[in-house]
Amino acid sequence: MKSVLMKNLSIVLSVVLNAFIGLTFSACNSQNQGAMTASTSAVKNTDSCNVARIVYINTDTLMNKYLLAVELNEAFLKTQEERRTELNVKAKSLDQEANEFQRKLENNGFLSEARAIDARDKLLVKQENLRRLQEDMIAKTAREQNELNRQLFDKLTVFLKKYNQEKGFDIVLSTQLGGNVLFAVDGYDITSDVVDRLNAEYKAEKGK
Numbered sequence: 774m775k776s777v778l779m780k781n782l783s784i785v786l787s788v789v790l791n792a793f794i795g796l797t798f799s800a801c802n803s804q805n806q807g808a809m810t811a812s813t814s815a816v817k818n819t820d821s822c823n824v825a826r827i828v829y830i831n832t833d834t835l836m837n838k839y840l841l842a843v844e845l846n847e848a849f850l851k852t853q854e855e856r857r858t859e860l861n862v863k864a865k866s867l868d869q870e871a872n873e874f875q876r877k878l879e880n881n882g883f884l885s886e887a888r889a890i891d892a893r894d895k896l897l898v899k900q901e902n903l904r905r906l907q908e909d910m911i912a913k914t915a916r917e918q919n920e921l922n923r924q925l926f927d928k929l930t931v932f933l934k935k936y937n938q939e940k941g942f943d944i945v946l947s948t949q950l951g952g953n954v955l956f957a958v959d960g961y962d963i964t965s966d967v968v969d970r971l972n973a974e975y976k977a978e979k980g981k
Contacts, residue, residue, distance in 0.1 A: 825943035831964045833949040838968045841975050856910045
């Protein structure tokens with residue numbers, strides 16, 4: 774469960790970064806289109822988009838070290854464990870009742886056919902209720918995960934916009950273990966700085 778959730782959170786970050794890349798290229802295109810109407814010397818001065826400042830963030834590392842993501846993940850897992858325990862207890866109890874019904878049926882333990890039918894029908898109702906409970910838990914899990922992703926998405930979007938106003942990067946890529954960035958020289962990986970700043974902001978907000 775943990776690996777699945779953290780993978781989903783990494784995907785959320787990738788979406789944020791991809792959107793950021795799209796905004797950057799749009800800005801570059803706008804600058805280049807404006808330069809087309811200027812003089813030759815002006816075009817030479819607007820060639821900065823051809824030398825893009827590219828950096829990347831390791832989303833696996835970010836999701837494992839960003840305190841908000843870690844806390845959200847732990848709370849999510851705790852809720853799922855509680856629900857799973859509740860469901861397993863109910864399923865085990867129902868299984869015991871079903872076995873007892875079968876034992877009585879095979880040994881003519883019911884005083885009448887009507888009582889056997891009544892016991893069977895009660896079991897079927899409990900089985901249906903258990904099925905509905907399971908479906909309800911699955912739906913709640915999906916809603917909570919979507920809300921978790923939305924919360925993280927909003928935080929990262931706001932942070933990256935503010936962060937890049939200071940740094941002025943042209944492209945921020947995302948990668949993970951086995952991802953697209955197989956090698957980069959020092960200076961391109963900004964994961965540590967991003968994590969430190971995100972955590973500093975999160976601690977400050979929690980301290981208010």
